[in-house]
Amino acid sequence: MSVTGDGDTDTVEHAVADAHRREWAFVLAATARVAGDLDLAEECVQDAYVAALDTWARDGVPRKPGAWLTAAAKRKALDALRRNRVFRTKLPLLVEPDEVDMDEPDDDAVPDDRLRLIFTCCHPALNREAQVALTLRLVCGVSTGDISRLFLVTEPTMAARITRAKKKISAARIPYRVPGADELPDRLDAVLTVVHLFYTTGHTAPSGGDLIRADLVEHALNLARILLTLMPDEPEVRGLLALLILTDARRSTRTDAQGRLVLLEDQDRSAWDRAAIDEGCHLTADAFRSGRVGRYALQAAIASLHAVAADYAATDWPQVLRLYDELLKVWPSPVVALNRAVAVSMVxxxxxxxxxxxxxxxxxxxxxxxxxxxxxxxxxxxxxxxxxxxxxxxxxxxxxxxxxxxxxxxxxxxxxxxxxxxxxxxx
Amino acid sequence: MPQYGIFVYSPAPADPMDLSPEYAAALDRYAAQIEELGGKALSGIALQPSTTATSIRGDVVTDGPFIEAKEVVAGFYILEAPDLDVALRIAKLNPATWDGGVEVRPLFFPPAE
Incomplete structure (x- = not known):
């Protein structure tokens, strides 16, 4: 099973940190199904990561760290449930018990438990702040302290917000499930809104000195990529990823060496990330080919026109304006109307x-x-x-x-x- | 199955004798819809209009509902549903949502110990 033999401390710590970054959501999502409770699942997953430090140092880093961690965390969850049957009866189950033991009976609808976790964290019965905090904590594995610093609140405030949200999921029986086809468009929109909010919060921090908080931007991009892997047929997921990639391709030119804001028209276009722009343009075109374009694909299309223009004046403004007209139809927001006004000024x-x-x-x-x-x-x-x-x-x-x-x-x-x-x- | 308290809010004074024929017809259909969606309505009660309410805060007795608002509690029932998604789907069909709304709140059961 092991490839490294007796791992030295650095190698093991690096492997655990790496597994934390890559596998956290996968491990937690699988464990939550067994634990039937997010709080217990989180505890067991944290324990599994701690156990990995010792075990991997002794036995070497396993070939599939994610599988090792999932098995360890699930075992801890089952132990906890067995140790205390009263504990179990007190807990409202997220899923029916018989469902836990079945081996992925509905593989088509749920290729991966991470989707259940994401949809549960972004359930409409939770307010937006709670959705954002829960998704960062449970899906991205960000510590409560780091989340509180990102959103400029104290750590106890953020901890209380997360605890309250988890308690509501458990008490009100928010199901651990990917919504059915009839509900999917609305529910997916909530998920995409949360991911996009990570991005905009990271991209233009609402206050404070840093215009960009790179961590949040990375989490948004990672989540969008995970979502596209899990839901390859949803054009809006593709559209969101395209939008994030295209916007991020300009990241290094949005501020100058002194951290000052540089407007789109004054940015050094030769410094834009061309590979990212190519990827974003391809994703946008793919989303449009599906024929069902929504607000993210439309915004991505606008971003791609900016990305490929030789300079600000040479942008295809009439086409930008037409896209804003479409965007306003599917998303009648005054912010969209304001952006459209800029396009009107250019046309x-x-x-x-x-x-x-x-x-x-x-x-x-x-x-x-x-x-x-x-x-x-x-x-x-x-x-x-x-x-x-x-x-x-x-x-x-x-x-x-x-x-x-x-x-x-x-x-x-x-x-x-x-x-x-x-x-x-x-x- | 989990149980939820469903609080029905209607524009004050929420007089059950003033229901429109459409509202009454929708209420008649509602019982069957609850079952179709996988829920079960347990005990339900309707209330006299809020003008008949008397409230006490501390030792002060006042005429009217506890919280002065445009909408008042018109009734209450207990809904059994497999999870919140089903409970919300059922609650959305309640005719009270036409001009008022409903609050869905899980019932509390003391921990078994």
Missing amino acids: SGPPAALDEIDALERDGRLGGYHYLPAVRADLLRRLGRWSEAAAAYRAALDLADNAAEREFLANRLAEAVESGSGRPSER
Whole structure:
């Protein structure tokens, strides 16, 4: 079974860390089916990883670390259940007992227990914060302390949030199951929303100094890849992965050496990750070939047009605008309408886009969203209406939290004030 | 099977004598729908309108429901269902969701020890 013989400590620690990164979700998902309870399963999986440090150092690293860990964790779960029958009767089972012993009777619907785990963590009866925290903890294996730092709350607060969510799953009997075909579109959308939220939180941290939190971005990309492996026929899963890859291909150019924000139009396109862009474009095209495009595939298509354009002005803006029109149909969100307004400005000029911005301001749903005044400010800047632009930059600054974005807005404000004062005739 | 308390909320005062004919017809069908979806309604009760309620907080007695709100509890029943997904599917068909809503909450059983 072992390939390394007596492993030295470094090799073993590395192997355990590696198995933690790669196999955590797989091991936990399989163990949860036996344990019938996520809390117990998590405990047993943690114990199995601790046991691996000793056993692997003694007997060598097994050929299939994931299988070893799963067997160890399942054994611990069964022991715990046997040791205390009262304990078992107290626990609401996630799955019916007879289902546990069956050997994957419905292989087609559930190729892997990880999907059950993911769908359970993202169940609509849990609020979004709980879904995000549970998915990071249980599916990605991120420690509670690290999750609390990512979301800028204290560790006890995050621990309480996770405990509350696990308790609800158990008390309200949220089933450990992949939803049936009739429910799948809605339920899948919740899963994709959570993965996308990891990405956007990591990509533009809502506050604090780092524009990008690389860990969260990596977790989002990994999860999207896992989802595509598990659900290869869902075009929206493909669309989400494509969107993440295409956006991430520009990661290194979004900020300069000083950590300052660089706009899409000013980014160094020669530094974009071409291999990633190729992969993203292929995934997007595949998603479109299925004929059922949703909001992620459409966003990926927009991202791919940006990714392949020689420069900002050379982007196929009419096609971008058509895609935004489609996107608005399947996802009537004011944020989409705001992004569409930028495309309108490139096709029909800033004045037409300002009309759209006015409509969005009357709509009111984006009150408090700093990108609304920021886009208005940019349109006014392009028109040379400096004093109005300055007022809009001030409004955006009042609402923005991210340090890199604030610095960008402050610089643009200074430019607008300077240009305005240099042209006294401007009204 | 797990059991859930289903609280039915309707616009105040939620007078059961004022139900529309459509609502009453939907309620008649609902019992059969619960069974079809794999659940079972155990005991259920309807309440007089909230204008007949009296509330006590501390030692203060007031006329009306405990929490002043647009919607008030109109009734309550116990639903047996294999899991929350089934319970929610059943709850979504409740005609109370047309102009009010329902709350689905697992019943508490003291730990067996």
